[in-house]
Amino acid sequence: MEYRFQVNLGGIIDLLSNHTYSSPQVFIRELLQNGVDAIVARSYLDPEYRGEMHIELPAQFGEHPALVFRDNGIGLTEEEIHLFLATIGQTSKRDNDLLQRNGFIGQFGVGLLSCFVVSDEVLVNTRSAKGDAKTIEWCGRADGTYSLAVLDRQMEPGTEVRLLCKKSAEDYFLSETVTRLASHYGSLLPFPINLSDGEGTTVINEARPPWLEQFADAELEREHYLEYGRATFAIEFFDYIPLRSSIGDVAGVAFVLPFSPSLANRKTHRVYLKNMLLSEQTEGLLPDWAFFVKCVVNANDLRPTASRESFYEDAKLAATRIALGQQLRHYLIDLARESPHRLRQLIQLHYLSIKALAVDDEEFFRIFIKWLPFETNMGTMTLTEYIKxxxxxxxxxxxxxxxxxxxxxxxxxxxxxxxxxxxxxxxxERVNDVFPEVSIEAIDSNSLTHSFEYLTLDEQDEVAQFIAVANQVLLPFKCAVEIRTFAPAELPALYIAGGDAQFKRSIETTKEVTDTFWSAVLNDVESGLDPDSGAQLCFNYRNSVVYKITKIKDETLLRLSLQMLYVQAILLSHRPLNAREMALLNEGLLGFIEWGVDAFEGWIQ
Amino acid sequence: MSEIIEQEIYDLLTDAFELEEGDEQISMLEAAVRLADGLRDLELQYEIRELLVRACVFGGATDKGLVTFSWCLAQFDQHPGQFSEWAILWKYKWIVGVICNFPQIPKPRIYQMLDDLADRSLRAGYGLRAVHMHRYRAERFWNNREQAIEYFHRMEAEPKDELSNCSVCELDDEVGFSIYRGHDERALELARPLLNGEEKCATVPHRTYANVLLPLLRLGRQHDALAYHRRGYELVAGNKSFLDKIADHLIFLTLTENFTRALEVFERHYPWMEKNHDAFYHFRFSRAAWLMFEILAEHADKSLAEPRLRLPRSFPPFVDEGRYHAVKLAAWFKLRAEELGRRFDRRNENSFFAQTLAETPALKALCAPFAIVESEW
Structure with missing residues (x-):
C-alpha cells in the first residue's frame, strides 16, 4: 500500500541541515541514539538481556555505497511506526514537550530524518520485542513518499536501518569516516558497537574511559589518564584531575592544559550525556574561572536543551558546577602543599585562572597570593618578592x-x-589580609608629583616671571603649570594627565572633527566631569635647559621655548598631537629658526 | 618607523581581542588609537575606534563610548562611501541606548539624536523598528508611560530588519515591557527560554536574571529567585556595564535577608562607582546600598548594624579600621541617590526619580528571610 505523509520533506531536510544539526555527520549520532534508546527500553523488559549495535558497510549494495545500522533493542510495532510518522508530521523541530510525550518513538522518527541528509532512501526493517510482533518494513524516500509492508520473514527483535549513499555524500560512507564518527559520538557507550567492512569486524568502543577502571598504583593511573588525554585531544597534558559529582551523576576527567588557552579555546569540553556525546562546546558545566582545564565528562542526570548541544540551566546544573569547581580547587590547594615546584610551573601557564578564583575566594586567596606574578616597572615579580x-x-x-x-x-x-x-x-586591594604590615597605595601620574621636591622660596622668586608667562602660553590648552625638582635631570618637563584629564583631552581632540550638534553633546559630557582635573605640565628645575630658560629675559624667546617644551612633553608621553598642538609645533619651529637666523645675522654684523 | 608602530598596534589589538570586556581591553584599544592617530591613517584610526566604541559600551565606559562614536560619525559623514553605513548605524543604536544615562544631556538633544537616527535609518533603506525600540526606552526612562507603551507597540508593528535587535534581545525587551506594565506572571512565562539557558546572546540572559528577581519576590517564588540570582550574578559580576543589574541583585539579597552575601556584593562593586562616570548606574547602585544599609541599621545583630567593610580610601566616609555604622552609610547613600535623582529629574522635567526614591522603603514589605544554605548546593 502506498501512503503519503503531509510534510514537506525537502523543507525539513533543509531545516535539519541548517538549523537543528550543526553538520550532516550527525546522522551517525542519531542512528546511535536511536539504537541506545531501543536497547535501554528493551533492558527494562528483560534485565538479563545484553544490548549491542552493529554497523555494516557492505562492499557494494546495488550501484551505491550503503550503510546498514542494526540494533537488538526493543524494535517497533506497526502502530508505533504510525506514531513516529505522526510525530514527524506534527513537528518541524525538536519540540521537547511533544517528544517527551511520545518518548523515544517520537525521537526515533526525528532522528531518522537526519539520514535523509546523506541518503535519498531510508529502509527500516524492525520487529518489536513486545509480544508476538511481526517484522515490518518501512521505506521512506526523499520525495516525501513512503511504503509500509508486513514481511513474511521473521527477524530477531530489533531494528535495521539501511541507507543508500546519495550523490556527494560518499565521504560519509567510507569505513574510516564511519569509524571515526561512531567512536566520536559513542566511545563511552556501555555496550559494543561492532563495525564490519570488507576487511572484517571490529568493536570500535572497546576501550573503557580511565575513570571506570581500577588501577594497581598511582603511576599506572597517571599513565592511563594522560594516554587517554593524548588519544582524545592529541595534546600532551600537564596533569589530570579526576572529576566526580553525585549531583548530576557526573564522572570524568579534567586535563590541565600545557599552554594558556586563548579566549576562543576556553570552555571547549567534551561532554557526554548518558554516554552519548552531547557537545564539544558545552558551557556552564564548570565555573567561569576554570579555563585552565579541558574536560571529558559524562553526565547521567542533567537535562539537555532542545538543540541537545548544551545543558538546561537549572539548580541541578548550578550545583554540579559548584561540586566540580570544588574538586579543581582542591587539586590546586593540594598541589600548593605537596609540590610547590609543579605549582609554580602551573601558575606560569595559568595564573589568569588562578587569579580569577582568588579574587572571589578568600581562603584560596590566602594560599595563592604569594605565588602570583605581577608586572612592575622593574620586571615581573610575585608579591613576596616585592614586599621583601x-x-x-x-x-x-x-x-x-x-x-x-x-x-x-x-x-x-x-x-x-x-x-x-x-x-x-x-x-x-586585599593584600593586607595576608600581609597586614604593608601599606597599599593606588597612584597615578598626578600623585607621582607629590614626591617631587618643591623649590626654595628664593628659587620661587626667581621663576615667578617664567611661571606667569608659561601659564599664559598654556591657557588655551587647558594645561596648568608647575615647577619642581625631580629625577631624572635629563627630563625637562613632564606632561601629566591623570584622572579625567586624559578623557578631557580626547574630547577636545574629537571636537576638532564633529559638527555643531555633536560638539554640543560633547560639551554636555564635559560639563559632567570634575572641573579641577585638568592636565598639568611640570617643569624640572634640575634640568639645565629649563634652568637656563627661567633666566631668559626676552619674552619672544621665552614663549617659543615654552611652546616647544610643552609639545615635546606631550610627545614624550606618547600622545599624538591634536591640530592646535601641531600648529604650535610648526609655529614654534619656524619661530626658532627665524630667531636663530636673526641672532646669527646680528652676531656677524 | 611606521611599520614598527603598525606592528605595535597589531599586537595591542591581538591582546585586546583576548580579553573580556572591561577596563583592561579599553585601555589597550585607547593605546592603539593614540598610535594610529600618530600615524594619521584614517582607515586605521576609524577601525580601531569602532572596536573601542564597542569595548566601551559593553565594558561600562559609556561616556568614552559616546565621545569615540561621535568621532566616527563625523568621519563617516565627511568621507561618504568610505565606511560601512550599517556598522555606524548599529553603533548609533548603542549610543542612543545609553544616552539617557547622562543627566547633563538635555532632553531636546536626545530627541534630536533619535530623529537623526530615524532619518539616517530610513535613508539607508531600513525600517524604524530599532528606532521605535529606543524611543520606547527613552520615554520609559523619564516615565512618560503612555508614550512609552505606544512606541513599544509601534515597534512591534514594524517588520524586523538588519538594524533591529536579535530575537533573543527582543524577547528580553518583551519581558522588560511586561514587567513595566505590571504583568509579572506573563513576563516570567515569556522569559522561560532565556532563564533556562536555551536562548542566549551577548547581554541576554545576563540582564534577564536580574530583571525577574523582584517580580519573583512579588509572586512569592523565593526559591526560583534564589536560583536565578546565583546564575545571574555570576554572569554580571565581572562587567562594569552591568552595575545597574548588580544593584538589583543587591536588593534581592537584602530583601531575602542574605545580609552577609549582600555586604560582600556591596564591598566588591562599590569601587566600580569610582571608576566610571555613568550617573544612572551610580543612582541605581546608591539606591540599592541605601535600602540595604537602612535595613541593616535596624538589625539587632551588631556585626550587621556596624559591619566591617573593606572599602577604598577614596570612599568619602572611609574609616581606617573598617568598622562602619549602617545608619551613617544609609544616610550617605540616600543623599547621594537623591542628589543624582535631582539631576535626572531636572533634565527630565518631572519628579520620577524622586518618586522612585520615595517608594524605595516600601520594598521592605517584600522582606522575607530566605537564606542561601551553602550545603544545599
Missing amino acids: DHDVIYYVQNLDQFRQTARIAASQSLCVINAAYTYDARLI
Whole structure:
C-alpha cells in the first residue's frame, strides 16, 4: 500500500541541515541514539538481556555505497511506526514537550530524518520485542513518499536501518569516516558497537574511559589518564584531575592544559550525556574561572536543551558546577602543599585562572597570593618578592597611567605594579589580609608629583616671571603649570594627565572633527566631569635647559621655548598631537629658526 | 618607523581581542588609537575606534563610548562611501541606548539624536523598528508611560530588519515591557527560554536574571529567585556595564535577608562607582546600598548594624579600621541617590526619580528571610 505523509520533506531536510544539526555527520549520532534508546527500553523488559549495535558497510549494495545500522533493542510495532510518522508530521523541530510525550518513538522518527541528509532512501526493517510482533518494513524516500509492508520473514527483535549513499555524500560512507564518527559520538557507550567492512569486524568502543577502571598504583593511573588525554585531544597534558559529582551523576576527567588557552579555546569540553556525546562546546558545566582545564565528562542526570548541544540551566546544573569547581580547587590547594615546584610551573601557564578564583575566594586567596606574578616597572615579580624590598605597594590602575609613570617612578627608585590587568587591582586591594604590615597605595601620574621636591622660596622668586608667562602660553590648552625638582635631570618637563584629564583631552581632540550638534553633546559630557582635573605640565628645575630658560629675559624667546617644551612633553608621553598642538609645533619651529637666523645675522654684523 | 608602530598596534589589538570586556581591553584599544592617530591613517584610526566604541559600551565606559562614536560619525559623514553605513548605524543604536544615562544631556538633544537616527535609518533603506525600540526606552526612562507603551507597540508593528535587535534581545525587551506594565506572571512565562539557558546572546540572559528577581519576590517564588540570582550574578559580576543589574541583585539579597552575601556584593562593586562616570548606574547602585544599609541599621545583630567593610580610601566616609555604622552609610547613600535623582529629574522635567526614591522603603514589605544554605548546593 502506498501512503503519503503531509510534510514537506525537502523543507525539513533543509531545516535539519541548517538549523537543528550543526553538520550532516550527525546522522551517525542519531542512528546511535536511536539504537541506545531501543536497547535501554528493551533492558527494562528483560534485565538479563545484553544490548549491542552493529554497523555494516557492505562492499557494494546495488550501484551505491550503503550503510546498514542494526540494533537488538526493543524494535517497533506497526502502530508505533504510525506514531513516529505522526510525530514527524506534527513537528518541524525538536519540540521537547511533544517528544517527551511520545518518548523515544517520537525521537526515533526525528532522528531518522537526519539520514535523509546523506541518503535519498531510508529502509527500516524492525520487529518489536513486545509480544508476538511481526517484522515490518518501512521505506521512506526523499520525495516525501513512503511504503509500509508486513514481511513474511521473521527477524530477531530489533531494528535495521539501511541507507543508500546519495550523490556527494560518499565521504560519509567510507569505513574510516564511519569509524571515526561512531567512536566520536559513542566511545563511552556501555555496550559494543561492532563495525564490519570488507576487511572484517571490529568493536570500535572497546576501550573503557580511565575513570571506570581500577588501577594497581598511582603511576599506572597517571599513565592511563594522560594516554587517554593524548588519544582524545592529541595534546600532551600537564596533569589530570579526576572529576566526580553525585549531583548530576557526573564522572570524568579534567586535563590541565600545557599552554594558556586563548579566549576562543576556553570552555571547549567534551561532554557526554548518558554516554552519548552531547557537545564539544558545552558551557556552564564548570565555573567561569576554570579555563585552565579541558574536560571529558559524562553526565547521567542533567537535562539537555532542545538543540541537545548544551545543558538546561537549572539548580541541578548550578550545583554540579559548584561540586566540580570544588574538586579543581582542591587539586590546586593540594598541589600548593605537596609540590610547590609543579605549582609554580602551573601558575606560569595559568595564573589568569588562578587569579580569577582568588579574587572571589578568600581562603584560596590566602594560599595563592604569594605565588602570583605581577608586572612592575622593574620586571615581573610575585608579591613576596616585592614586599621583601618595599614597605609600601604602589600600583596604577590603567595601562596609560602605567606607561606614563613607569619611567619616572623608576628614576625615583619607586617600584610600581601595573594593575591594569583584569584581576590585579582587586587582588592587591586585599593584600593586607595576608600581609597586614604593608601599606597599599593606588597612584597615578598626578600623585607621582607629590614626591617631587618643591623649590626654595628664593628659587620661587626667581621663576615667578617664567611661571606667569608659561601659564599664559598654556591657557588655551587647558594645561596648568608647575615647577619642581625631580629625577631624572635629563627630563625637562613632564606632561601629566591623570584622572579625567586624559578623557578631557580626547574630547577636545574629537571636537576638532564633529559638527555643531555633536560638539554640543560633547560639551554636555564635559560639563559632567570634575572641573579641577585638568592636565598639568611640570617643569624640572634640575634640568639645565629649563634652568637656563627661567633666566631668559626676552619674552619672544621665552614663549617659543615654552611652546616647544610643552609639545615635546606631550610627545614624550606618547600622545599624538591634536591640530592646535601641531600648529604650535610648526609655529614654534619656524619661530626658532627665524630667531636663530636673526641672532646669527646680528652676531656677524 | 611606521611599520614598527603598525606592528605595535597589531599586537595591542591581538591582546585586546583576548580579553573580556572591561577596563583592561579599553585601555589597550585607547593605546592603539593614540598610535594610529600618530600615524594619521584614517582607515586605521576609524577601525580601531569602532572596536573601542564597542569595548566601551559593553565594558561600562559609556561616556568614552559616546565621545569615540561621535568621532566616527563625523568621519563617516565627511568621507561618504568610505565606511560601512550599517556598522555606524548599529553603533548609533548603542549610543542612543545609553544616552539617557547622562543627566547633563538635555532632553531636546536626545530627541534630536533619535530623529537623526530615524532619518539616517530610513535613508539607508531600513525600517524604524530599532528606532521605535529606543524611543520606547527613552520615554520609559523619564516615565512618560503612555508614550512609552505606544512606541513599544509601534515597534512591534514594524517588520524586523538588519538594524533591529536579535530575537533573543527582543524577547528580553518583551519581558522588560511586561514587567513595566505590571504583568509579572506573563513576563516570567515569556522569559522561560532565556532563564533556562536555551536562548542566549551577548547581554541576554545576563540582564534577564536580574530583571525577574523582584517580580519573583512579588509572586512569592523565593526559591526560583534564589536560583536565578546565583546564575545571574555570576554572569554580571565581572562587567562594569552591568552595575545597574548588580544593584538589583543587591536588593534581592537584602530583601531575602542574605545580609552577609549582600555586604560582600556591596564591598566588591562599590569601587566600580569610582571608576566610571555613568550617573544612572551610580543612582541605581546608591539606591540599592541605601535600602540595604537602612535595613541593616535596624538589625539587632551588631556585626550587621556596624559591619566591617573593606572599602577604598577614596570612599568619602572611609574609616581606617573598617568598622562602619549602617545608619551613617544609609544616610550617605540616600543623599547621594537623591542628589543624582535631582539631576535626572531636572533634565527630565518631572519628579520620577524622586518618586522612585520615595517608594524605595516600601520594598521592605517584600522582606522575607530566605537564606542561601551553602550545603544545599
